[in-house]
Amino acid sequence: xxxxxxxxxxxxxxxxxxxxxxxxxxxxxxxxxxxxxxxxxxxxxxxxxxxxxxxxxxxxxxxxxxxxxxxxxxxxxxxxxxxxxxxxxxxxxxxxxxxxxxxxxxxxxxxxxxxxxxxxxxxxxxxxxxxxxxxxxxxxxxxxxxxxxxxxxxxxxxxxxxxxxxxxxxxxxxxxxxxxxxxxxxxxxxxxxxxxxxxxxxxxxxxxxxxxxxxxxxxxxxxxxxxxxxxxxxxxxxxxxxxxxxxxxxxxxxxxxxxxxxxxxxxxxxxxxxxxxxxxxxxxxxxxx
Numbered sequence: 001x002x003x004x005x006x007x008x009x010x011x012x013x014x015x016x017x018x019x020x021x022x023x024x025x026x027x028x029x030x031x032x033x034x035x036x037x038x039x040x041x042x043x044x045x046x047x048x049x050x051x052x053x054x055x056x057x058x059x060x061x062x063x064x065x066x067x068x069x070x071x072x073x074x075x076x077x078x079x080x081x082x083x084x085x086x087x088x089x090x091x092x093x094x095x096x097x098x099x100x101x102x103x104x105x106x107x108x109x110x111x112x113x114x115x116x117x118x119x120x121x122x123x124x125x126x127x128x129x130x131x132x133x134x135x136x137x138x139x140x141x142x143x144x145x146x147x148x149x150x151x152x153x154x155x156x157x158x159x160x161x162x163x164x165x166x167x168x169x170x171x172x173x174x175x176x177x178x179x180x181x182x183x184x185x186x187x188x189x190x191x192x193x194x195x196x197x198x199x200x201x202x203x204x205x206x207x208x209x210x211x212x213x214x215x216x217x218x219x220x221x222x223x224x225x226x227x228x229x230x231x232x233x234x235x236x237x238x239x240x241x242x243x244x245x246x247x248x249x250x251x252x253x254x255x256x257x258x259x260x261x262x263x264x265x266x267x268x269x270x271x272x273x274x275x276x277x278x279x280x281x282x283x284x285x286x287x288x289x
Contacts, residue, residue: 008050023081031098032260034074036243040181072150073107073119123156133174152184167206181243214239
């Protein structure tokens, strides 16, 4: 198994992010996927796996590794694509997405290399992550624990219960990142259950909080460096992102939540991703919800 021994050079991240977005678009024709939110968090995952997470020994299954939990499990296409880029997942398996021939489907499964824990039911993995962070502290381990949350997921009361417990336990080895793309399912967060002022909420719960552009790799690096240096309390990074980022015809669209496009539509989207004309998408032959 290929593994990441040292951080990738920063100038390699944009190219990797582009390839990740290509793979996400291809997965829309292989059983469909939650395309908008997967595209919005692609840069965050590329940053984490390319520059932050520390594998050791035999790779991401080593006891001294950093942990990553994808709480917004519907964005697993972005994780699949990143793991394939790093050689941790056989890229050929992606062709079996959403089939009975493999465990590569719409939500993370621990049978897939690099997936730490099942997810899909929102609001659960911050609690799992804080449990792991507490275990790490009790055994005096070197591990850091990262968890990616969706902004709509913050409607779950379990998230805020976990925030209270993590703060009470002063878990400074725990870093949460919120993919703040402004949408949940087919609605805008602020029109359904408003979240703002989100930074003030986290600070009131005892967390260190910083807001950054979630598509700016340099800003993400500064934010994660600062979060990992915080002592005595957990940290959260509010990453402002764009749903459907990179494909203008999909960006900031409430109706581009889950999509299944034809092979021809995917090719048009790929051309658009690379700077071509906006793709013309039809409803016939495509499932969008």
